[in-house]
Amino acid sequence: MTKNQFATIVIFIMLIACKENTSDKTGAIPDSKLEKGLSEQVLYYERNPNQIFKRTVTKTEFDSVYFYYDNRVLFKNGKKTKTGKKFGIWNLYDRNGILREIREWFVIKGNEKANRAWFLNEKMDTIAWRTQDSIFKQKEFINDTINFRNTVWDQFIFNKDTISLSEPIRGIAFCNSKSIQNEETAKIKVVIALHDSINFNSDFSNEELIKTVTFNCLSIDTQNQKYFTDSDLNYTAVFGLRFDSPGEKILRGYMQEYSYGPFKDKTIDSIIGLKRYFEKRLYVKGTMGENTAYNRTYK
Incomplete structure (x- = not known):
């Protein structure tokens, strides 16, 4: 992935997230x-x-939350579940109103987890590492941090937002922020549910209970290597799914880094890296019976 490609992705995330922020500089949301x-x-x-410190707009399935500096500038905004857990994209601004950080949250087995983050300088360029504390x-916000200060370059790309029942959704996972260092055998895999009718729960709490399918990286998946000649084959994976029925769908899964030994100067036989979760919302159009490849995953 080039820097220009990544910058385009960050700008897209910013544009989507900004739609949620309808407040003015005083923190007031007009009745209209x-x-x-x-x-x-x-x-x-x-x-x-x-002066408003926090505003919460209560919606049917979630709450939209806004925090403000004491100079009336928006500090951060995002969504919370009805149990108070952050999820989705949260934007954080400095006291001058400049977007400086984007955080992606998932609720995993009841706990909120910072899945990815993008750190920006004052020109809103993505930086690899936040050097400032x-x-x-x-004082109310100075300790609002997450447990990492590096921009996560990992990326999930999907071919469409709308598909027909007779075709699969296709995705590509790029692991550009390695959690396993200095191991030549390190690779990634992508895991999704085998059937869309028995999907991961939104917090992946049923992960051990459902049947899943694993998509290997391209150094193992030789069928798709020819399409990614400039990619790191150990850190790129192609995956997909054919859906059981039409309608609005959510494809959930995760990418995980791993390395199997034997290792030099190590007594362990495997290293399991971080999981990066993803969720793709899409629409499947068609009628029942159209999908002749029922429940067959795309590889």
Whole structure:
């Protein structure tokens, strides 16, 4: 993946996420911007009762949450589940209103997890590593950090948002942020549910209970090597699924890095790296009976 490709992806994420932010610089959301039937809760700074600290817009399936600096500039916004767990894309801004960090959250087995993050400089260029301890210089927010400070370059690309029942959704996983270092045998794999009718739960809590299918990296999957001559074959994987029925669908899965020994100067026989989760929403059009390759995964 080139820097230009990655910059395009970050800009796309920013544009999607910005649609959620309908507030003005004072933190107020005009009544005209609130959908009919929605409610909101507002908390103010104790030291300044006229300034909004946090605003929560309550929706049917989730809550949209906004935090504000004491100078009325938006600090961060994103979504929370009804149990208070962050999920999806969260945008974080500095005190001048410049987007400086994008975090992608998943809820995994009941716990919120920072899955990927993109760190930006003041020109909004993606940087590999956040050297500053904190750019959110206000006592309420200065410790708002995650457990890593490196931009995650891992990428999931899908061919379409709408497919017919007779074709598969196709995806490509690129692992560009390695968690296993200095091991020539390290590779990735992609795991999804075998059938879309018995999918991963949204928090992957049923991972041990459902049948899955594993897609190997291209150094093993020789059938697709010819399409990726410039890619690291150990860190690229092609995957896909044919759906059982038409309608709105969610494809969930994860990419995992691993390495099997024997290793020099190590007593262990395997190293299991991080999981990077993904979720793809799409629409499958067609009628029952159209899919002659019922439940057959694409490789």
